[in-house]
Amino acid sequence: MVSLPDPDPSSSASPEIRSVLVLGGGSAGLLAALTLKRMHPSLAVTVVHSSEIGTIGVGEGTTAVFPAHLFETLGISKEEFYTEAQPTWKQGIRFLWGPRDEFFYDFEFQYDQQFQGLPKPTGYYARMECTDLSQACALMQRNKAFTTGPLGKPVIKGQYAFHIENHRLVTCLETIARRNGVEFADDTLDRTMAADGQVTALHFKSGEIRTADLYIDASGFRAELIGKALEEPFNSFSGSLFCDxxxxxxxxxxxxxxxxxxxxxxxxxxxxxxxxxxxxxxxxxxxxxxxxxxxxxxxxxxxxxxxxxxxxxxxxFRSGRYERNWVGNVVAVGNASGFVEPLEATALAQIIYESRWLAESLRRTAGKPDDAMRASYNRIVGIAWDEIRDFLAFHYKFNTRLETPFWKHCRENTSLGNYEDLYRLYRELGPNPALLAQALPARPNIYGVEGFLAMLVGMQVHYDRLHLASGGEMDTFNRHRQGIAAKAKNGLSVREALDAIRRPSWQWT
Ligand SMILES: Cc1cc2nc3c(=O)[nH]c(=O)nc-3n(C[C@H](O)[C@H](O)[C@H](O)COP(=O)(O)OP(=O)(O)OC[C@H]3O[C@@H](n4cnc5c(N)ncnc54)[C@H](O)[C@@H]3O)c2cc1C
Incomplete structure (x- = not known):
């Protein structure tokens, strides 16, 4: 997790934030409420959601950030989560994309590594064959979820993610949030009162008028506060991403x-x-x-x-983000703050970053965030959104699998945004992670060089300085891959791992 810059002592602070009203009870509102309550237990946090409107009901894949946040940062019981949310495990994505029959993107390292005994990083040897480069990749190729540990049990560790049905996730998070002291109300927003770029009160259909020191806009694509009430400009991503x-x-x-x-x-x-x-x-x-x-x-x-x-x-959906996600006393999270598109399942991770950076901003300023802290927050959240846009743009720009008008349009017109230089360097030098790292724009760099290389090498995107590996080098390369494959072959499937964690003898460590 990237840390925010220090607060500016010359910047004037707001009054202390003691109460937070979260508008929206989808996964964004609930994750934000839970994160704030766990990291600032003295805050009074209320979630107001509308059963009349409901939740979007999609958003079913996560990245590895999600289990780490739930179990490590929020301290949620694994036993409860697995019982109530009923996730299955996801080690990455299988792409039917580009000229290869298939390739896999995982949450580990395939290309930002160099096998012992080889003079070049793995990407240079994977032009023809890109299988068994990491444990997660080798497991996915064989339909296995985890390696097998002592007593034949699954080793549920490392960079794994989940598939979870949205309604189960929302129900589970709400139960946990209530138990942690988050208050809930079911009501529909009727009118937002705002003055001088701040929300002053929310009027609900029940007649209730609610106020708080800080408002979280988690109202989904409606963006009731940041968009409708405060009219923050929306930066469209339509120059890079064409699906809607x-x-x-x-x-x-x-x-x-x-x-x-x-x-x-x-x-x-x-x-x-x-x-x-x-x-x-x-x-x-x-x-x-x-x-x-x-x-x-x-x-x-x-x-x-x-x-x-x-x-x-x-x-x-529309792809893009609000120019600023924290405006006055309103912070937008989830689909209310922006949305790229479902490829790579990035939205839940972005909700987690937003919630943690917000909680961290409050901690750094002792609950009195100033303009400088708001500006830092907006900067880092904006960079994160734009990085996701550019990462997904690589997926579209270089997919040569089909010759339809849509795919031709993507190849000809997709902008690579802030990662144009990284691509230029790749074209010249090839899949050298250390050299390409120099072309990474400002942090947070969620995907690092690894993510971009996984797509470029996966789609066999051409580069000029090919490395002509000797027979000996290829033997070494293949020996490493065989070692990784051997462990994966004896792994356990998702079904076997689910059965294992449901046995009475199973203990989460
Ligand atoms: C096609 C598609 C696929 C996706 N797939 C993924 C994926 O695989 N992985 C992933 O991480 N993300 C995915 N997403 C994004 C996913 O939808 C969000 O990550 C997640 O569901 C969070 O949604 P939310 O809480 O912001 O919005 P919602 O679920 O829409 O919740 C909005 C909340 O605000 C409340 N609300 C709205 N207006 C009012 C009002 N006037 N008064 C009171 N309450 C109100 C609603 O009742 C609701 O509780 C996908 C999105 C789309 C469109």
Missing amino acids: RAVIGGWERTDEPIAPYTTAETMDHGWCWQIEHETFINRGYVYSSQFVSDADAEAELLAKNPKISTTPRIVK
Whole structure:
């Protein structure tokens, strides 16, 4: 977790924040409320959400930031979480993307490493074969979730993530938040009173008027406070990312094995996820309405997934972020603060960064944040949003799998934003992580060089200075991969690992 700069002693501080009103009880509102309450127990935190409006009901893949935040930072009991939220494990993403049949992106290191005995980092040897470069990658290739430890038990450690059904996650987080002293109310916002760039009161349909020292806008795409009331400008990402809708459907699992990864499959006008729940398989086709109608997108999804038994539903989104996420006494989190798109499942991680940076800002300023702290917060959150945009832009720019108008448009028109230099250097020098690190823009660098190399090497993007490896080098490279593969072969599947943690003898350490 990146730390924020020190507060500016010359900047005038606001009055002390003692009460926080969170507008919205989706995963963003709940994670923000829980994080603030756990890190500042004396704060009075109230979540007001609307059962009339409900939650978005999508957002089912996480990154490795999520379990680490839940179990380590918030101290949530693993036993309770696994029982109530019923997640399955995700070691990364299987891409059906670019010229290879498939490749895997994990949360470990495949390319930001150099095997012992080799003169070059792994990327130079992986032009033709990019399998078994990390333990997580080797596990995914074999449909295994974890390696096997003593007594045949799964080793549930390292950089793993989850697939979780959104409604189960929200229900579980709400129960835990209530137990931690967060107050809840079910009401619908009617009017927001604002003056001088600050919210002064929220008027609800019940007639209740609520005030607080700090307001968290977690109202989802409605962005009731930051967007509608304070009219903060919205920075669109439409120069890099062209998808704006998803059509979603799924089916009850029968005999399909539970894969330990999300699948991201290239489609004619976008891409399709497959998310693996224990008893349900969820598919979602993310597409660009400039290139295909809703009806044709739905038809393509159904033709490629004849098992879909639910009525497909369409979710519209716009890709971009508010210019500032903290304005006066309002901080936006989750979809109210911005949204890129579902590829790489980045939104829950961004909610966690936002919540932690906010909690940290309050700690640094003893609950009296000043303009300088707000500016630092906005800077770092803005950079994080833009990095996600640029990382996803690489996925679109270099995917050569299909020759449809949509994909040609992506290859010709996608801007790489702040990572253009990193690509230029890669083209010249190849997959050398140490040299490419010099081209990384300002922190936080969520994906590091590793993330970008995983996509560039995965999609076999050309570079000039090829390394012609000797036979001896390739033998060494393959010996390392065989060692990684041997451990993965004896691993346990998601099904076996779920069975293991449900046995009475299982103990979380
Ligand atoms: C197609 C798609 C796929 C996605 N996939 C992923 C993924 O795989 N992984 C991931 O991390 N993220 C994903 N996301 C993002 C995901 O939706 C969010 O991470 C997550 O669900 C947080 O949503 P939220 O809490 O911001 O909004 P919501 O779930 O929409 O919650 C908004 C809350 O505000 C309340 N509210 C709104 N207006 C009012 C009002 N006027 N008065 C009172 N209350 C109000 C609502 O009742 C609700 O409680 C995806 C998004 C889309 C669109």
